[in-house]
Amino acid sequence: MPTAVDIREVGPRDGLQIEAPISTAAKRQLLQALARTGVRRIEATAFVSPTAVPAMADAAAVAEVVQEIDAGRAAGSPPISWSALVPNLAGARRALAAGFTELEYVVSAADGHSLANVRRPTADALAAVAEVAAAAHEAGGRCEVIVATAWDCPFDGRTPVVRTAELCARAVELGADRLCLGDTIGTATPGRVIDLLDAVRAAVPAVDVGAHFHNTRGAGLACAWAAVTAGVTSLDASTGGLGGCPFAPGASGNIATEELALLLGDSGVDTGIDLDAALAAAGLAEELVGHPGSSNLLRAGGRSRPRGRPRS
Template sequence: MILVSEVGPRDGLQSISRVMPLAAKKAWIAAEAAAGVREIEVGSFVPPSLLPQMADTAELVEFARTIPGLNVVALVPNVKGAARAVAAGVHGMSIPFSMSETHSLKNVRKSHAEMIDEIGAVAAIARAAGVHFAVGLSTAFGCTMEGAVPQDRVVRLAVAAAEAGAAEFSLSDTTGYADPAQVKRLVRAVRAEVGERLTTLHLHNTRGLGLANALAGLEEGITTLDASLGGLGGCPFAPGASGNLVTEDLVLMLNSMGLETGIDLEKLIDVRAILAEALPGEPLYGFTPDAGPMLDYHERMAK
């Protein structure tokens, strides 16, 4: 089974200026879970002064924990955020570790060496609380500030993070620089050093290669794909990077290929109405919601 992890309530909403009402966020999370989505990143534990869009994350964790079978995860930027996440009751948390030091200093104000120390401290908090801890290797495929990011640097920093206590890794195409051949090379190189702890791709569709990159990852054994409903999101600290992989398009591709996701595509598409009502005028992306599934979609799923 392929795990489609919905990151819109965090990565999507942090990238727009408006704040979605708490009731609408809860409706969104509940509706996606009802459609069969098994993991949702409900928000991030950052200071509300920096991202007021995330100020209600603790309340969302409390709500999402009441939904049977839903894995409730959140992003944390540092030790303080990790402590807040644990107190709120998350099942899992992840920390972004930028492979571009320039981006790291801009995003979390820490050098690579400082981030390794922070990862070790967060890992200790997670172990003590019995919370799953993942590290997102962001800007792994390139950076709008530095350009190309050397593959050996990504591998070296992944190993250092593993030694510091990371239980799981994702490779993040923060800036939409990845291509399918690069995805294959980098997944192989990182997995050769950290093994099955590399499970996830976090892809952006900035240049239209999101689904192609997802397929390349699947062919290399990736089992989890992050996506955002309506393609909301990007990175506020990576100029020109906008648009996550569209959950609806990803689920259509996976289901029609006969890969099991457990997600009802028609119910998933209906969730868009919650976003459209709560964020009027906000662009929502995706081909599948407009075109609809193929006439033989359900037959394809059965094969």
């Protein structure tokens, strides 16, 4: 069992991307609140098509906000690793030009999802790892490959474990510095999480492999815990559990950062996150998007006494 886990806060990207756009000023507030939680990694934005994802149209402006926040942090504060998602080489160049050095590039393990998401099959998206990683490395940065539909695809069904593991090995050969396995539609379960992680870690033993879970079917935190017991030390989560389908509030979303931080911290696994600050950020996130996320912990009002009368 690891004694520490780095949570990557993905609310500003995965949480906000499906929302109606909020202003860059609002994002500044949110990023500042998140920076105060003690979280060590924050996915700040995505350099994607503003037509496809209007909520990410201000990616370059967000890069400036990030630099302002870093400049304003107290001397001696632990550094925050800020990252940006990029869909291709052009996006990578924009992100690097804007000042990001940690890039995330998504490859769907399943052709069905890959075609729907980026209009090319897995093999073509995978081949492009080489140019994205090379661009990152030339600029002194790093490239993480996020493997979408690592467990299941909404179109193709189950993704064979061997397919995901081979994709991971090939991504590393092409230059990926780290990997993250994405449970894109929230169908993973703990036993399958452990099976896939064992296979992937055997395929790429020297590479950091993180995991990204959605709570669509309630199992997100159980999968996260299973991943940690399998040795994972990088987990994605979203403030307030933002990121779900806006037409089914409370029903899905990413796993909530504050819930994951409590779960791990209370289990003896350090995340560096201050729970009160994380709850404050989650409350702000809900306020900024204008609707509740899917965090039960935020609804319960933290770790203290629940609102209802005690029951047996």
